[in-house]
Amino acid sequence: MAKKTIENVDVAGKTVLMRVDFNVPLDDDLNITDDRRVRMALPSIKSVIDRGGRLILMSHLGRPKGDAGDAKFSLKPTAACLGKLLDQDVAFATDTVGDDAKAKVAALEDGQVLILENLRFNDGEKKGDAAFAGALAAFADIYCNDAFGTCHRTDASMVAVPEAMDGKPKVVGFLVSKEIQYLSDAIANPQRPFVAILGGAKVSDKINVINNLLGICDKVLIGGAMAYTFALAQGGQVGDSLVEKDKVELAKELIAKGGDKLMLPVDTHCGDDFSSNCNKQVVKAGEIPDGFEGLDIGPESAKLFAETVKSAKTVVWNGPMGVFEMPPFDEGTKAVAQAIADSDATSIIGGGDSAAAIQQLGFADQVSHVSTGGGASLAMLEGQEFAAVNLLDEA
């Protein structure tokens, strides 16, 4: 069902409390190493301030545990980053619902922006605490959720805060709206052939995604380390590869359920050490010798996967095909990314690492949509519904 968006509400002279996902990576000097999540929230932010609204942004950063105030979890660098992107001052409150936040909210003028400190510095955020939510809700006239990466969470700012703003407008931002449009439409109304490519480290992270997509897709291609658990399930030899022995039975069930739909690698690029300059060899899938570990899909698999992608009308990709951070084991991931970039299919890239890979390889502009959500995009591909979105106003 379509949700009311931020552009559907009159914000002039009003205070908007917007949940964003500014959970950005920081280096040791607290520089933001990838500001994509801040940039992707700009359309909603601008929509409010350009129409004379007063904007309070709230987010979490990382998973602080009892270390409130620790600079490595502070949202302060995002205020400077956003200020540069907007070319205007962005105020920063050193707390969430304390004296500094209250004073800065009261001082906000039309067209100005304030960022509150990390919501998770307050225990109430993860607990969904009503008093904490009530204090945040009291700041504003309008609630907006533009935090796609956090939509699968039921933290206070995602659920209890909009619930506490009963009677006031509760809307989605442009980013959440766009992400849902791509990720849920791909599943509900895919143009066929619909091909999913799943990789990454663990089968256990993606069991529900594989299960759900096997019911919807025409082909599900499996790469990454999780392919070795499937190889083991087929009675193959996996040498020293990363495997999840307790998931072998489940892999057998998925192989049986998938039939021809499930495509596993036919060869493996392996090495005798987890490093770029190890001794390498390409072997048939399930024939990895002792002393070697699988680090990428092999060239035959890359070709097969690329051909399958070429014939697709919809492609969803989550998780790299190998250890793409360590050349030459980035070749399988590159081949798949290149095939997606070359294809005319609607292409959706989900997951933190696949998004990073497509960016790193320079193909981000040649795909239809790169999700800002890791866990949230997986949850959508599993077919989950989000309480944080369901409770917002209908259009």
Ligand SMILES: Nc1ncnc2c1ncn2[C@@H]1O[C@H](COP(=O)(O)OP(=O)(O)OP(=O)(O)O)[C@@H](O)[C@H]1O
């Ligand atoms: N054959 C392999 N052996 C060991 N590690 C591998 C292998 N193939 C892929 N990986 C690693 O898996 C990691 C990515 O897996 P992950 O499941 O986290 O992917 P993702 O879903 O795209 O990302 P995220 O979890 O951040 O959303 C990468 O760091 C990559 O190096």
Ligand SMILES: O=C(O)[C@H](O)COP(=O)(O)O
């Ligand atoms: O990076 C993410 O996936 C989101 O910001 C959610 O973070 P979380 O997994 O710590 O809730």
